[in-house]
Amino acid sequence: MGEVFPNQSYGQQIYKHRELPILVGGEFDFFRCIIFDECFYDKTVSMLHAGNLRIRNGNNRYSSIFPYEKVSYWADSASTARAEVTFHAKSNNLITFWAYDDATSTFPTTTDDESLYIIDGRQFGFDEILWKDENNIALNKNEKEIISLIVQEEPDCLAYSSKRHNGGVNYLFFEKGFRKLSLRQVRLRLGNRNAKNTNSIYCAGGCDYIPYIEGYGYYFSSVAKVGFDKSYLQSREYLSRKNALSQSYRRYSEAMKHDQT
Numbered sequence: 001m002g003e004v005f006p007n008q009s010y011g012q013q014i015y016k017h018r019e020l021p022i023l024v025g026g027e028f029d030f031f032r033c034i035i036f037d038e039c040f041y042d043k044t045v046s047m048l049h050a051g052n053l054r055i056r057n058g059n060n061r062y063s064s065i066f067p068y069e070k071v072s073y074w075a076d077s078a079s080t081a082r083a084e085v086t087f088h089a090k091s092n093n094l095i096t097f098w099a100y101d102d103a104t105s106t107f108p109t110t111t112d113d114e115s116l117y118i119i120d121g122r123q124f125g126f127d128e129i130l131w132k133d134e135n136n137i138a139l140n141k142n143e144k145e146i147i148s149l150i151v152q153e154e155p156d157c158l159a160y161s162s163k164r165h166n167g168g169v170n171y172l173f174f175e176k177g178f179r180k181l182s183l184r185q186v187r188l189r190l191g192n193r194n195a196k197n198t199n200s201i202y203c204a205g206g207c208d209y210i211p212y213i214e215g216y217g218y219y220f221s222s223v224a225k226v227g228f229d230k231s232y233l234q235s236r237e238y239l240s241r242k243n244a245l246s247q248s249y250r251r252y253s254e255a256m257k258h259d260q261t
Contacts, residue, residue, distance in 0.1 A: 110179070
């Protein structure tokens with residue numbers, strides 16, 4: 001049994017690769033923290049979450065490593081996520097996303113039931129490769145070969161040690177992996193205000209992460225108030241989650257009946 005990540009349930013298997021340490025498993029929590037901008041007001045949780053996946057270009061961090069890939073940056077805890085974002089931008093007005101891998105929920109709301117495929121970059125110092133890229137330092141031949149191996153594997157995400165939070169782990173998600181995430185909570189804290197206005201929107205709850213799919217249709221309004229966009233109930237995303245959730249309930253009910261016989 002290999003080393004598990006701090007944001008994962010204990011006992012997941014590490015699979016060996018010729019050159020790369022790979023984990024295939026689930027039951028993760030992920031956190032992403034971003035600086036709040038007033039343009040985020042009145043945007044639904046669905047819209048805000050979709051904005052977490054961005055295409056890389058010449059103006060983005062790490063664009064030279066994975067050019068023109070859509071990626072999203074997450075962390076193992078809210079503390080690690082805050083340490084990362086406040087290092088790059090000094091503000092206490094923050095939105096924190098709390099996500100989980102949907103397939104391991106008792107009631108999934110997506111149709112992708114594959115476990116996460118993660119490359120553990122902690123074991124070969126991937127944080128140093130990112131540090132070099134941030135500081136415009138050329139990668140050596142071995143580091144370039146590592147990047148090529150990662151691209152060939154087409155993982156869901158890549159884990160690496162945080163330089164901003166001691167013991168913390170960061171996750172660079174590629175689009176395939178990002179699509180496997182669902183939200184539990186989105187929290188807004190306006191820490192720069194004297195009142196420290198705070199509010200949260202929930203999309204799942206309980207130890208089994210019971211989904212509240214209507215939660216994706218809520219939004220923050222000034223100042224840290226919460227409203228609901230009824231048009232979300234007619235959106236393709238909502239109808240897709242509703243259908244997947246109905247199937248999850250049916251499978252669960254059938255399994256319970258089978259166990260009772």
